[in-house]
Amino acid sequence: MRVGVITFPGTLDDRDAARAVNRSGAQAVLLWHGDADLKKVDAVILPGGFSYGDYLRAGAISRFSPVMNSVIEAAGEGMPVLGICNGFQVLCESHLLPGALTRNSDLHFLCRDQEIEITNNMTPWTTTFSLKERIVIPLKNGEGSFQCDDKTLAQLEDEGRVVARYVGENPNGSRNLIAGISNERGNVVGLMPHPEHAIDPLTGPTAQGLGFFTSILNSMVK
Amino acid sequence: MAKIVVEVMLKPEILDPQGNAVASALARLGFSVAKSVRQGKRFEIEVEGEPTASQIAQVEKAAEVLLSNPVIETYVVRVEK
Numbered sequence: 001m002r003v004g005v006i007t008f009p010g011t012l013d014d015r016d017a018a019r020a021v022n023r024s025g026a027q028a029v030l031l032w033h034g035d036a037d038l039k040k041v042d043a044v045i046l047p048g049g050f051s052y053g054d055y056l057r058a059g060a061i062s063r064f065s066p067v068m069n070s071v072i073e074a075a076g077e078g079m080p081v082l083g084i085c086n087g088f089q090v091l092c093e094s095h096l097l098p099g100a101l102t103r104n105s106d107l108h109f110l111c112r113d114q115e116i117e118i119t120n121n122m123t124p125w126t127t128t129f130s131l132k133e134r135i136v137i138p139l140k141n142g143e144g145s146f147q148c149d150d151k152t153l154a155q156l157e158d159e160g161r162v163v164a165r166y167v168g169e170n171p172n173g174s175r176n177l178i179a180g181i182s183n184e185r186g187n188v189v190g191l192m193p194h195p196e197h198a199i200d201p202l203t204g205p206t207a208q209g210l211g212f213f214t215s216i217l218n219s220m221v222k
Numbered sequence: 223m224a225k226i227v228v229e230v231m232l233k234p235e236i237l238d239p240q241g242n243a244v245a246s247a248l249a250r251l252g253f254s255v256a257k258s259v260r261q262g263k264r265f266e267i268e269v270e271g272e273p274t275a276s277q278i279a280q281v282e283k284a285a286e287v288l289l290s291n292p293v294i295e296t297y298v299v300r301v302e303k
Contacts, residue, residue: 057291064288093291100293102232107239147236147294173237 001026001220003213004041006071006087008033008062012049013084013196020196021045024213026220036066043080043124043216044071046087048140048194058101058143059089068094080124080216081188085141088180088190097183097190098156099148104141105173113205114139114193115167116179120160123182124219125189128211134167135208137198139179144192146174146181156181163189225302226273226281230290231262265289266302273301 003021005028007014018028029041033051038044052061062068068090075081075096083091091097104110115136118129129135148156153175156162164180172192180191195209232238238260245259265285269277282299290297 056289060288060291092293098293100291102236102294103239105237105239107243145237149235149293173239 001043001217002029002039002041003027003216004029004031004038004044006031006033006044006046006067008049008051008065008090010050010053011047011086013047013194014049016194017045017047017084017196020199020210020213023199024210024217026213026217031067033062033065033067036070038067038070038074042220043082044074046071046081046083046090047196048085048087051086051090054086054143057089057093058086059091059093062086062090063093072096075183075188078185078187080219082125082212082216083188083190084194084196085144085192088192089143091188091190096188097181098152099146099181101143101192102145102147102173103143104145104171109140109142110144110171111140112138112171114171114179116164116193117167118163119165120163120182120186122160123163123186123189123215125191125212125215126163127215127219129215135198135211136206137193137195137209138205139171139193141172141192144172144174146178146192148175159184161186164191164193223268224271224273226267226269226278226299227302228265228267228281228285228289228297228299229262230265230285230295230297231260232295236294263289 021028195212198204198209241261
């Protein structure tokens with residue numbers, strides 16, 4: 001099972017994401033933004049960071065990179081795609097996910113351990129979690145406030161496409177405490193907090209983030 | 223040299239924390255004029271000579287596809303001498 005991890009100029013969390021993939025038992029395959037070749041991977045992760053310096057808008061320029069053309073095409077054919085933090089922003093800019101991520105409501109860059117609740121465990125990235133399971137993983141971003149119009153929000157809620165929600169006080173002004181969503185088909189998931197930083201208690205708050213990576217392995221093996 | 227200018231603003235219903243921060247800084251400094259502030263972006267695209275209709279159309283397209291995100295922003299395109 002091969003899981004691609006894309007590096008854009010300015011990506012920070014590709015190494016951690018690759019390490020998390022390998023830890024789960026799958027094989028991480030490093031992909032380069034300038035290369036449209038997805039190297040026969042079974043799934044793709046867009047990691048966090050500041051691709052293209054967040055110039056213009058976070059994710060706005062990455063969306064037009066050669067590798068993203070291939071990702072958009074593969075996602076349309078059902079390949080699982082997970083965008084974490086900046087990766088989530090890229091997926092919204094690519095219109096693979098609805099809505100947009102805007103500046104945190106209090107303008108602060110947040111970096112802390114955050115409790116979230118898994119609200120959809122049917123996506124290929126969340127199957128190892130139980131519904132309403134609460135986990136603690138790091139949240140670190142400046143533009144993590146999920147925004148969309150009322151119609152889109154109602155649609156996301158009605159179709160069960162909110163994948164994770166913040167627990168407790170709203171950290172960034174996201175609508176309905178949204179921490180992660182999926183596309184209609186469920187194969188594309190965007191997540192603001194960082195599971196790849198919580199795969200080992202030695203370096204993360206918990207190892208609960210690993211569930212996203214074992215989920216993708218399990219859903220592929222089945 | 224003429225310029226095609228694109229101004230991008232957050233939609234009115236989207237929270238603008240930067241604009242709010244600027245508004246409170248203005249009030250702190252005694253500029254009591256501001257009831258509220260919205261912050262946006264301005265792009266100046268230089269063209270050779272007088273902009274043609276097709277050049278303006280190209281910029282309109284670019285504003286929609288790249289320079290703004292229609293989910294949260296609106297844009298205005300105009301020519302400046």
